Amino acid sequence: MAETVTSFQGITAIVGDIVEIDVAAARRMGLMPRNRELALIEQDGRPFSLAQVVRLAHDSASLQVFAGTKGLSSRAGIRFLGEMLRAIYSENIYGRVFDGAGRPIDGGPRLADDRRIAIAGPTVNPMSRILASRMIRTDIPMIDVFNCLVESQKIPIFSVPGEPYNALLARIGIQADADVVVFAGLGLIFDDFHTFRQAFEDAGVLSRTVMFANLASDPVVERTLIPDLALAVAEHLAVEEGKRVLVLMTDMTAFADALKEIGIAMEHIPSNRGYMGDLYSQLARRYEKACDFRGAGSVTILSVTTMPGNDVTHPVPDNTGYITEGQFYLHDGMLDPFGSLSRLKQHVIGKQTREDHGALMNTMIRYYAEGTEAEQKQAMAFDLSDRDRRLMRFAAAFRERFMRLDVRQPLEAALDACWTLLAECFTPDEVVIKQSLKETYWPEHADTRPQQELPESS
Template sequence: MASLQTSYHSITEIVGDLVRLTVPIPGAGQKPVVRLNDLAILSGENMESRLAQVIDIRGSAVGLQVFDSTKGLATNAKVTFLDRPMQVTASNNILGRIFNGKGEAIDQGPALEFDNKIDIAGPSVNPMRRVLASKMIRTDVPMIDVFNCLVESQKIPIFSVSGEPYNAFLARIGIQADADLVVFGGMGLVFDDFHFFRTAFENAGLSARTVMFVNQASDSIVERLLVPDLALSVAEHFAVEEGKRVLVLLTDMTAFADALKEVGVANERVPSNRGYMGDLYSQLARRYEKACDYAKGGSVTILSVTTMPGNDVTHPVPDNTGYITEGQFYLHGGVLDPFGSLSRLKQLVIGKQTREDHSQLMNTMIRFYSGAVEAEQKRSMAFDLSDYDRQLLQFGELFRTRFMNLEVALPLERALDLCWQTLADCFNEEQLLMKQELVNKYFPEKSKADIAQQGD
């Protein structure tokens, strides 16, 4: 491998932020001069040194993506390969700190140059070191905890569209979740969104167990590509070395995919579906597969935002994401859609880590809400409504107010009790079609008496 002192003055082309040069091809048995994702420093007379990353190797031709602008860069500039990929600081001293997409602190805190450094973008965990997901992460969001549980080591996106409060919702989950640490990765954020996340975590007293990696919209797109790797490498370190339960929040993975597309086009790669590169699935999967429950350690859980241009779920980014992840939370109209949202791992914790009535209660609530939607359609078309339809309409209104409102925050047990109360406010026991022992145990006694009195 090339040493730190190995330098070249062989730049052949500068296109945008992309620099191409030629390096010697190693002979048989020799180590390569440079590897994919290695870092390099570009320097020369009358110019500041600039950091770049190897993004393409074709024989003797090497492509570098410069982090900062190539403005003023000459073709006789010196290129020095650092013989290593990007590294990030991984120690307890980074808790409460804010970093940019190069892993540099931007919060004016103390220097961290002597702290432990680790390489980013390493391989996914050996399956032999994983254990089956079996623990719930409580969020105090009823539409998640009751109907689509978030499970440790799960990878799940929030599908949404521009204009929806997905960032506010993501921040709220980070604040309320019962994780040991929260690692936040923001890609292409406008300053207002960056300031919102920072202020929300500080006001909630979460800063002491939070690490933030932020790429703003005005920053380099190369840094945008590094943010997920920085966040996930730090999360992996704390999970493996410290045994922590780490929740990783990423927003927005569509901005990450768009950056991949832009870099691919600049590197003259042939685009695939809607201009995205053919390896989009692999690029997304390599990040999402970092979610893991370690046999000897903690866990990494990934909750991301994926915006859908035009609310099109067949767009390449959400489409590929759906094949990789274990369900999705579908946020539209300011609420989580109870029909479009899905957690494929919830059956691993419902009734095992939660109350015995959880499963039946969840199914009953969704069944009645589905009936309420049909009753609303009948009402809007001026059909005659039965007494049962009116019960369903009342239930639908209570369901949206008590559970679907994103501002509602309830511990799981209180949310389950509120489910029973909502059912009792609208229906009698015979209409529930639930196990009688559960009805006898949890159906509110006061409402039983009220219903009986109404019947008389």
């Protein structure tokens, strides 16, 4: 960094991790601080911490101190560095781990001579985008069969604390047929961060992965910068190298909470449940980086959004739902087919996938819904018909073969497994699917009669 030589003492207040400075005093010394500019805080002649300008007014400015303000004196000096935070970008970043200030934290070699790129740039002009039309295979049946992940899509995983959403995100990162995976961890406990890194390393995909991590013990301001760092690198990989990039972010609720904490420290007027009024814009700035670039690669964003109290009306999931193109709903350790939705799946189903995909998907979900209704009838001690029992058998097998998170099947094998389950529970005449599809895909050795049901007591 090309540092501005002049340092000045102009701290007027310290609130939390925010320091207020006298801009007029800085201007008298020929300093012109800019919004988002980096500064070095020095105390007793030694570097204390990096800081970033987060608010700039006519006569005052607010700086977020990366390392916190504990032990900081109002007589500390401030040295503006003359540039914004930048991300390292080169072929040497694969397999590396960076913190929220863009510094390597994996003990690997320094990257001081590598190129640095600006972060938090504008989103792509819609006229330069291509309509999403290519599928990203994950080998997870509840995604590939029922809610396809499409290149350039932005889609969250809605869940609650305690659910295995991080394990699911790691599996997708390992199994997805993307060229590069860019991981962004926000406020992670060390065990979760270590699990992600170990999972990528054990699966042999670390060489196509770039990781940015902010741990729960790290500075809050870095938590707000992690998405910008990750997305800047992803965008350059897509535009300059033509890569199909999958960005994984967890947890965006921690990102929003960090914005709220900074806003409260700066005495901003809160909006819904203490979050700032620009929460929608802050989330949209990041999610809208998802893009299929004309003549280049693509950026696809898959994030985790935890819902406190499983409340979908909470400001973070509520605002996220207006920005993104569907959601995956994870609860009770399974992806719920009723709460999940991919609004772009129609662009690839039957076009990039088998001709039976659309009809089979709809039929399986319809029978599963009827099966859960039959289970409710049984729970309320209603009489069950033979069809009810077969639907219940179908629903139980559907959960076991498709909804469990440890199930891994290529799309074609999963479609064949759907036909097999239908043949186990119903006759061809009972299954409402186009006859030509049944003639082509119905299992050859399947009995035309459904298998006998287990006794009611089972």
